[in-house]
Amino acid sequence: MTTRRHFMRASAAGLFGAALVSRAQAASLPEAPLMDKPDMAPPLAPPNGRPYNPVATLNGWTLPWRMKDGWKEFHLVAEPVRRQMAPGMTAQLWGYNGQSPGPTIECVEGDKVRIFVTNKLPEHTTIHWHGILLPNGMDGVGGLTQPQIPVGKTFVYEFQMKKSGTFMYHPHADEMVQMAMGMMGFLVVHPKDPGFMRVDRDFVFLINAYDVDPGSYTPRVNTMTDFNLWSWNSRVFPGIDHLAVRKGDRVRIRIGNLTMTNHPIHLHGYDFEVTGTDGGWVPKSARWPEVTTDVAVGQMRAIEFTANEPGDWAFHCHKSHHTMNAMGHNVPTMIGVDHRDVARKIIKLVPDYMVMGERGMADMGEMEMPIPDNTLPMMTGQGQFGPIEMGGMFSVVKVREGLARNDYKDPGWYKHPAGTVASAWSGPPPQAERVAPDVNAGVDLRVRKPGAHGNH
Numbered sequence: 001m002t003t004r005r006h007f008m009r010a011s012a013a014g015l016f017g018a019a020l021v022s023r024a025q026a027a028s029l030p031e032a033p034l035m036d037k038p039d040m041a042p043p044l045a046p047p048n049g050r051p052y053n054p055v056a057t058l059n060g061w062t063l064p065w066r067m068k069d070g071w072k073e074f075h076l077v078a079e080p081v082r083r084q085m086a087p088g089m090t091a092q093l094w095g096y097n098g099q100s101p102g103p104t105i106e107c108v109e110g111d112k113v114r115i116f117v118t119n120k121l122p123e124h125t126t127i128h129w130h131g132i133l134l135p136n137g138m139d140g141v142g143g144l145t146q147p148q149i150p151v152g153k154t155f156v157y158e159f160q161m162k163k164s165g166t167f168m169y170h171p172h173a174d175e176m177v178q179m180a181m182g183m184m185g186f187l188v189v190h191p192k193d194p195g196f197m198r199v200d201r202d203f204v205f206l207i208n209a210y211d212v213d214p215g216s217y218t219p220r221v222n223t224m225t226d227f228n229l230w231s232w233n234s235r236v237f238p239g240i241d242h243l244a245v246r247k248g249d250r251v252r253i254r255i256g257n258l259t260m261t262n263h264p265i266h267l268h269g270y271d272f273e274v275t276g277t278d279g280g281w282v283p284k285s286a287r288w289p290e291v292t293t294d295v296a297v298g299q300m301r302a303i304e305f306t307a308n309e310p311g312d313w314a315f316h317c318h319k320s321h322h323t324m325n326a327m328g329h330n331v332p333t334m335i336g337v338d339h340r341d342v343a344r345k346i347i348k349l350v351p352d353y354m355v356m357g358e359r360g361m362a363d364m365g366e367m368e369m370p371i372p373d374n375t376l377p378m379m380t381g382q383g384q385f386g387p388i389e390m391g392g393m394f395s396v397v398k399v400r401e402g403l404a405r406n407d408y409k410d411p412g413w414y415k416h417p418a419g420t421v422a423s424a425w426s427g428p429p430p431q432a433e434r435v436a437p438d439v440n441a442g443v444d445l446r447v448r449k450p451g452a453h454g455n456h
């Protein structure tokens with residue numbers, strides 16, 4: 001993390017010039033820390049104020065604050081950023097304080113917060129505090145509840161946190177462009193009583209999506225639904241942090257969806273309960289067990305489970321094209337077609353032409369294909385048994401014995417106890433050879449209509 005002290009000193013006069021800062025007028029602006037790395041920062045233990053158990057932001061960090069006369073003061077700077085989406089691919093996005101998503105904001109039920117927002121984008125912006133109960137004029141809807149924050153100016157939002165829970169922030173100004181460019185962040189309000197809804201590990205991330213043409217850096221902002229990079233906190237597999245968990249821990253994962261479609265989020269090896277939404281905590285009597293929970297557009301879900309089964313458990317969106325990286329959408333299905341001869345002719349004209357999938361697409365996971373610069377393979381990532389054949393919204397919950405309390409480092413691949421891994425059959429072959437059916441023979445095109453009421 002670096003600081004902006006130089007920038008702040010140079011431009012403080014300009015920021016105050018227009019009298020846009022309301023009650024905090026005369027005071028100096030708090031520092032706006034800057035993050036230059038896409039790695040998960042260790043959870044930020046609160047240095048002052050009410051105690052709480054901090055969250056771990058996948059590939060992210062928590063914004064430090066300062067206490068001033070009983071207020072927690074934060075400073076967000078909306079600005080263009082460079083975000084590494086996975087090793088080998090960087091996107092030119094918009095975000096806050098050096099990254100997209102912006103830093104996670106953490107505070108406690110009852111806290112009075114003052115959030116300064118400086119606009120260093122090339123156009124106006126606002127911030128809406130999704131799910132927070134607050135005075136109407138602090139709701140951040142440009143034109144409706146406040147004037148837009150002009151380029152180069154700083155606005156201040158002030159409100160008291162009435163309830164604990166899972167929230168997020170994003171612009172309510174030129175929304176389609178600003179969210180397609182990556183402007184969003186997580187907001188967690190911890191309970192006043194640290195024993196309420198207590199967990200040992202509390203992970204957070206936002207679901208987002210981009211449309212970046214292979215070989216380019218800037219998302220197409222007019223894309224409505226056909227995105228090609230399906231990301232968690234603006235990262236795609238294998239760039240998404242693993243979730244390291246100590247065996248026996250009570251685990252919460254909080255997820256918010258700011259894409260234009262729903263995401264059925266699926267965890268292997270466990271059943272879990274949805275214990276919270278952006279509307280509040282779910283009472284025990286209203287919970288039921290799940291292994292997949294759909295997170296609709298503009299929704300947040302907190303899921304919880306007790307990590308009693310060690311292993312490397314896949315955790316992903318269940319829409320299979322969301323566990324893929326950038327690909328051409330108009331590729332015909334070629335399963336069963338031997339098109340190598342045609343491909344050889346095309347490659348003479350189009351050197352980068354990819355021959356895809358006459359045996360399925362699994363080859364894509366291991367093939368070294370020529371792809372444009374700044375473009376990720378469609379599916380990638382290597383596990384201890386071979387290629388994982390995933391991209392996009394995929395990560396691994398790694399449950400291990402004896403991790404230290406605050407240890408979120410990748411513990412490596414799971415060492416399976418002997419005899420507990422699916423393996424090749426090595427017994428004697430069956431007595432009679434099985435004849436495979438000829439799937440192309442006698443395709444039956446006759447239409448059978450149900451008889452009137454004959455069969456009941």
Ligand SMILES: [Cu+2]
Pocket residue numbers: 230262263264317318319322393
């Ligand atoms: Cu999805």
